[in-house]
Amino acid sequence: MNRSASLLPSSQEGPASADAFRTIAELGGDLAFLVDCATRLPAYVSPGIDAMLGYSADDVRAQFADDPEGPLRPLCAGLDERLRRFAAGDGSRLRVVREFVLRRPDGREVPIEVISTLLLDEAGQVRALAGIVRDQSERRARALERKHFASMLNHEFRTPLSTIDGAIQRLEATGAKADEATRARYRKIAVATDRLIAMLDEYLSPDRMLEAGGQRRADRVAPRLLLEELVAQARVAGRPVAFDAGALPAQLRADPAGLRLVLKVLLDNALRYSPPGTPLRIGGGLAEHGVELVVADAGPGVPEQDAARIFDKGYRGANAAGLPGSGLGLYMARAVVEVHGGALTHAAAQDGPGAVFRLWLPMPRDTERFPETLASGQG
Secondary structure, eight states, rough: TTTTTTOOOOGOHHHHHHHHHHHHHHHHHHHHEEEETTTTTTEOTTTTTHHHHHHOHHHHHHHHHHHSTTTGGGGGGGHHHHHHHHHOOTTTTTTTEEEEEEEEEEEEEEEEEEEEEEEETTSSSSSEEEEEEEEEEHHHHHHHHHHHHHHHHHHHHHHHHHHHHHHHHHHHHHTTTTHHHHHHEEEEEEHHHHHHHHHHHHHSSSHHHHTEEEEEEEEEEEEEHHHHHHHHHHTTOOOOEEEEEEEEEEEEEEEEHHHHHHHHHHHHHHHHSOOOOOEEEEEEEEOOSSEEEEEEOOOOOOOOOHHHHTOOOOOOOGGGGSSOOSSSSHHHHHHHHOOOOOOEEEEEESSOOOOEEEEEEEEHHHHOOGGGGOOOOOO
């Protein structure tokens, strides 16, 4: 399977182009793969799979076609169930993250992380499964090193503290005739020593150090893929979506989980405050030295008297009567955006009823200088 002939035909791609997806995944040394959901066969596999996992792209295709129990099948395990649940209206497994150990042909085991997402066409139908594979060997090795270091550090601190603790206990036991001030000093030293030993157990135990120094949090996100995930969720909820995304940077420096939370809040509000079946508009593009992501609905909009306070903590507008909610969603969403140096604003729709929420995030100047880092296209 060569690179030029292994991508899905354009009519079978999801909203993102396979080329953009492949580039983003492979820039960081990860493997990328695409599985055609109609045939359940790989349509693309990164050439680097041989170096990471010991299998060629042809090995992958052969195993998927002829060996349902082969060692590579876990790369997209559970696909049939995910498709069944999606067809039933459950969008909770559009994106799945899994970790497991894969055995290479040479017998060596490789710990890997697989992040996969279902790609949908404009009609909301699943066309492919896109995934990236990350080798976790270095991460596990670093974790083991941290654990050894923590054990050494714990031992080096505990040894003199144990000596002090033993000495002060002997002084207390043999100092019955000491004056009150001296005994008070003994007690103070003993309490401080106990406290230091407790702090070792709490903060410098190998397990605690391993937990605190675990996997580095992701700090980059592909804005177009975030929007496409949101479009998929909206379509699973039964809403028609107009998706329009212009030029966007391939990646932004941001917390992926935080931005997903913000967009989920905006989508939930759009679904809650607009009539069932009415369309939504989701899009994004460049704006004022940054990136703007937009979620708009065709509902009645935010009442004028509430517009100035909808981002206040615990505030619920006049149109929220009888609807579930705590008044914290937009407040938390704006807080997350502001931590990223961005802004979350609301405006009434200009071409009819509805509310428009705009999420602006700053874009590093080096990204603006190099347009090849931008991914463009229209859904």
